[in-house]
Amino acid sequence: MAVVFEWTRQLSDIGRSEWQACFGAGRVTASYELQQALERAGIVDSFHYLRVLRDGRLVGIVPCFVMDYSLSDLAPVEVQAVVRQARRVYGRLLKARLFVIGSPLAICSDLLGLPGVRDGAWDPVLAMLHQELQAKADALGIGFVCLKEFDQALQRRLSAAFGEHYLLCRSPDTTFVSTAAVNGMGYVDNMLSKYRNVLKKRRRTFDEAGLRWVVEVNFADHATQMHRLYLNVLERSSTRFERLSEAFFREVCHCLGTQAYALLCFDEQRLVAFELFLAGDALHPLYLGIDYAYRDAGSLYFNCLYRIVEEAERRGVPYIELGQTSYEAKFSIGAVSSPLYFYIRHRRVWVNRLLYLLRDGLFPAPQIPALRNVFKHHDAYLDSLKAQGLLDHAD
Secondary structure (H helix, E strand, C coil): CEEEEEEEECCCCCCCCHHHHHHCCCCEEEEEHHHHHHHCCCCCCEEEEEECCCCEEEEEEEEEEEEECCCCCCCHEEEEHHHHCCCCCCCCCEEEEEEEECCCCCCCCCCCCCCCCCHCCCCHHHHHHHHHHHHHHHHCCCCCCEEEECCCCHHHHHHHHHCCCCCCEEEEEEEHHHHHEEEEEECCCCCHHHHHHHHHHHHHHHHHHCCCEEEEECHHHHHHHHHHHHHHHHHHHHCCCCCCCCHHHHHHHHHHHHHEEEEEECCCCEEEEEEEEEEEEEEEEEEEEEEECCCCCCCCHHHHHHHHHHHHHHHCCCCCCCCCCCHHHHHHHCCCEEEEEEEEEEHHHHHHHHHHHHHHCCCCCCCCCCCCCCEEHHHHHHHHHHHHCCCCCCC
């Protein structure tokens, strides 16, 4: 029987067991509960869920959403400055309404609930899927369609169906740190002495500043302060996509239960930093917030990174994903990058041609620093990440 596509705007029209059958039970960044939190938090204009049925049975789910977005937000800072000046005259310059296939969060992964898509199980359907997604965007009166955010392996699989219709662009790379023992040595012990001494000095600075860490599962009461600290980081970022609401932090706490927790940093009773974790089959430090008045006094940003790695070691996970941007800092503690991509297109041919001409200015490849030799057993450290299937290569 032919594949049938059906659309719904409410997650409640899809059963939790159906969702898990398509996304897997352990992938917390693609969980039913996180999607519930996103709907309730109201961080995008609307959600649209494509249900894929075969023989009357739900076999796939493709979540999509609608949002307004500035096409210059991934551009170099000098391009962003020019665009801001031009918007004084042309207020909507490079501002677009997008129909996006994926998650509105920075999960550094796609959100295609198509079991076996990486193994070719969906190859005969992908061309029809592209047509269905474009038809939905047209019905909503939206010209731009974006598919985010996927690695090289999935890009190769999608290219036949999507490649000729979409402009392929590089997203900021994601980064990983191995927290598995390497040749019998833990993360800190494996560090070369100069990096280990820097780590110890920064930790002393943290302690001398009187700062302390608290792990909090019931962090909803801190949502207002967490949102304020998150905005501090967002406003200083040269690249951005989503903008979280205060309600997001409360809803994640309420909907995910013990699958979400916050690592909170206090100066006495003042919250000065946090890291929001999602815990499933892997551990995900999803969002960071900092009071920049403490950045130097307590080496706060670097101590956040060290504490994230320590948290992964404590929980016995073999690696931790540190996400996108801030590459110099992350590489200095042993992170390795892996490329990510997105597709974008407009229904009008001339706009697509213009996007192609402007790609290097609007969506440039990220500037990735040289890989640091942080560890005594450097090659074995890289092999431990590759053994987890994380790196097609190491930039």
